[in-house]
Amino acid sequence: MKISDLIDDRPDAGVFRVSRKIFTDAAVFDAEIRTLFEGGWVFLGLDSQASDPHDFFTTFAGRVPILVQRGGDGLLRAFINSCPHKGARLAQVRQGNARLHVCPYHSWSFDSSGRNKAIKWKAAGCYSEAFDREDHGLAVLPRFANHRGFLFGSLVADVPELTEYLGEAAKLLDLVADQSEAGLELVPGQVTFTYEANWKLQLENCSDAYHFTSAHPSYIRVLERRQQEISGDVVASVWENSDYWKEETKGVGGGSFSFANGHVLNWGVFGVTPAIPLYERAGELAVRHGEERRDWMFNMRNLTIFPNLQVAENASSQLRVIRPLGPGLTEMRTWCIAPKGESPVARRQRIRQYEDFFNPTGMATPDDTVSYENCQIGFASPQQPWLQGYSRGMTASVQGGNRFADRIDLTPERSVLADSQLCDETLYHSYYRAWASRMAAEFPA
Ligand code: FES
Numbered sequence: 001m002k003i004s005d006l007i008d009d010r011p012d013a014g015v016f017r018v019s020r021k022i023f024t025d026a027a028v029f030d031a032e033i034r035t036l037f038e039g040g041w042v043f044l045g046l047d048s049q050a051s052d053p054h055d056f057f058t059t060f061a062g063r064v065p066i067l068v069q070r071g072g073d074g075l076l077r078a079f080i081n082s083c084p085h086k087g088a089r090l091a092q093v094r095q096g097n098a099r100l101h102v103c104p105y106h107s108w109s110f111d112s113s114g115r116n117k118a119i120k121w122k123a124a125g126c127y128s129e130a131f132d133r134e135d136h137g138l139a140v141l142p143r144f145a146n147h148r149g150f151l152f153g154s155l156v157a158d159v160p161e162l163t164e165y166l167g168e169a170a171k172l173l174d175l176v177a178d179q180s181e182a183g184l185e186l187v188p189g190q191v192t193f194t195y196e197a198n199w200k201l202q203l204e205n206c207s208d209a210y211h212f213t214s215a216h217p218s219y220i221r222v223l224e225r226r227q228q229e230i231s232g233d234v235v236a237s238v239w240e241n242s243d244y245w246k247e248e249t250k251g252v253g254g255g256s257f258s259f260a261n262g263h264v265l266n267w268g269v270f271g272v273t274p275a276i277p278l279y280e281r282a283g284e285l286a287v288r289h290g291e292e293r294r295d296w297m298f299n300m301r302n303l304t305i306f307p308n309l310q311v312a313e314n315a316s317s318q319l320r321v322i323r324p325l326g327p328g329l330t331e332m333r334t335w336c337i338a339p340k341g342e343s344p345v346a347r348r349q350r351i352r353q354y355e356d357f358f359n360p361t362g363m364a365t366p367d368d369t370v371s372y373e374n375c376q377i378g379f380a381s382p383q384q385p386w387l388q389g390y391s392r393g394m395t396a397s398v399q400g401g402n403r404f405a406d407r408i409d410l411t412p413e414r415s416v417l418a419d420s421q422l423c424d425e426t427l428y429h430s431y432y433r434a435w436a437s438r439m440a441a442e443f444p445a
Pocket residue numbers: 083084085086087088103104105106107108
């Protein structure tokens with residue numbers, strides 16, 4: 001198999017096609033795990049998941065279990081969550097607080113800085129001097145970095161600095177982080193679910209404006225009914241009074257930005273409206289960050305940081321971690337992400353809107369996951385090997401940003417401005433160009 005059998009990228013000919021094989025093939029999946037998930041930066045969690053000394057949380061980088069823990073000295077560290085004795089997974093739970101981790105298999109113990117504290121019956125163990133010279137602490141994750149509370153790690157040391165990897169897309173994480181001076185938190189109540197389809201279907205769907213009216217009719221009907229019920233007392237939005245957004249958004253519903261290394265954003269004009277829980281802070285955020293950045297915090301924004309992090313700020317605000325388990329099996333870990341210190345009224349609004357839309361019990365997530373599974377079933381076909389879902393927006397995509405990007409000094413590699421029906425598909429090209437360049441070591445051109 002060659003890369004060109006998997007991704008057909010010929011910009012001059014106006015062609016971008018993706019082979020069904022990349023969603024089903026076991027060799028492709030193994031290469032993805034090695035190259036993308038165990039061979040470079042992946043998102044691990046938020047620093048607020050371990051805010052106090054000895055707090056910890058566990059996650060995975062590809063297949064490898066990871067333990068992120070704050071030591072007694074207040075420093076966050078990331079370790080391989082595997083006992084050096086015989087390799088057993090050490091911390092078994094998703095999160096907790098522990099000064100000491102005692103391995104359940106033979107009781108070796110480790111402090112919250114990863115140092116070995118005790119080896120059971122050490123004195124009687126007749127160990128060699130060579131053994132005594134070895135470090136019996138937990139292995140440290142080779143790279144670990146914090147961008148504004150978003151923690152990333154890499155199982156290989158030879159990667160660019162995180163700031164370089166995130167590039168301009170870091171500014172979009174900042175738009176999330178800047179919503180509160182106190183930082184971000186995950187609302188208690190994590191949801192984990194699996195779906196029987198490839199991980200890249202989730203990657204794409206987050207940026208897929210095209211499916212919304214087709215796949216989510218019941219959610220749209222509920223919104224319409226509510227709108228009728230409350231239309232009498234809707235508060236005039238700041239946006240309605242803002243000349244800038246009125247003028248500049250004529251005929252524009254939103255668009256997309258593509259960045260280096262596979263990060264993308266699709267966005268829509270929401271305006272500063274009380275439909276967003278952040279509304280209570282609209283004035284304060286404009287003072288602190290300027291009106292342009294404040295307005296952008298209110299826009300609908302679905303951000304993907306390749307390969308495993310998505311922050312969706314649409315109906316509510318969701319943080320997602322994508323964990324591939326097999327070519328046709330994916331685990332999703334999802335949380336409601338929120339600015340710390342928002343009022344109980346705003347928090348309640350955020351959670352209610354979250355419950356409406358997200359999670360296996362919400363009105364949108366099941367529509368999406370069923371669609372992923374239908375795609376996976378359809379991928380069994382060897383006919384029409386090249387999928388055609390990467391072509392909308394081809395003639396609208398331009399190099400660099402646009403007037404909306406300029407408002408927040410954002411310089412994407414490419415951008416598209418869209419009306420409500422364009423629904424750009426060229427932003428997926430960014431995923432697959434990053435994918436192809438990193439997979440090139442596994443599959444020749
Ligand atoms: S595997 Fe951990 S103490 Fe034996």
